[in-house]
Amino acid sequence: MSMKANTRQVDGVTIVDLSGRITLGEGSVILRDTVRDLVGKGNKKILINLGEVNYIDSSGIGELVSAFTSVRNQGGELKLLKLTKKVHDLLQITKLYTVFDVKDDEAAAVKAFK
Amino acid sequence: MTGNRVSYTLESTLASVNSAEETATRFAARSGFDEDEVMRISMAVREAMVNAVLHGNAYDPAKKVFLVFERTPGSLVITITDQGKGLDPSKIADPLAPENLLKQSGRGIFLIRSFMDDVQIRPLPSGTEMKLTKHVHGSSVDKQKEASQ
Secondary structure, three states: OOOEEEEEEEOOEEEEEEEEEEOOOHHHHHHHHHHHHHHHOOOOEEEEEEEEEEEEOHHHHHHHHHHHHHHHHOOOEEEEEOOOHHHHHHHHHOOOOOOOEEEOOHHHHHHHOO | OOOEEEEEEEEOOHHHHHHHHHHHHHHHHHOOOOHHHHHHHHHHHHHHHHHHHHHHOOOOOOOEEEEEEEEOOOEEEEEEEOOOOOOOHHHOOOOOOOOOOOOOOOOHHHHHHHHOOEEEEEEEOOEEEEEEEEEOOOOHHHHHHHHHO
16 A cells, blocks of 8 residues: 555644555655655644554655654654554664654644644 | 475566565465564565665666575575675664664664564675574464474
């Protein structure tokens, strides 16, 4: 299953709903282009919803890290929402779980942005 | 499954990466590993294939990737060999080091090592061989073997 990305606005926060696989190739490119486009348009509060992402490889993890740093370098914030167990486990073993601000509840996540 | 061996010669493409991952999933499931272990094995194969296709052969259509699955009595052994410039295992950076944590790449081999029981990386005269081993622990295959003894 290839990846899909939809964006929506909630209280000034841009939520990116991802579904499918974030892997080398199409999935990583869609994530990169989506975040680059949002940052380019001045969106500085970005919440990546990974609730429907059932698979991510090292390339996908790299794209999440790259998205995180590029948003932060523009003075913005990027948080993650609803990790599946597989993605959660991968972020744990790569020590990235503590780098990202990870939320389970969308409303609470939106409120957590400054 | 004892002594079962399958080998493939693959193009240096992303399609080969996906194909190898799917084959690994089927082979690992048939070898008696549970769902979580199958996922780890197939992901390790995916990462090793990405390494071979992208970093080894650099998508060169003249270069191939050789993939071998071998089911021994106690293990599943998967060998991925590329024809690239060669990988020096001593130069692989630790992706968990604070200075590397926010780097975009460099996690593939770490994940392979995390998911497999043994990983041997051997530079060849032209290319790199990566041998991944997963031991079967109390799997249905072992139980069948025990029952037959």
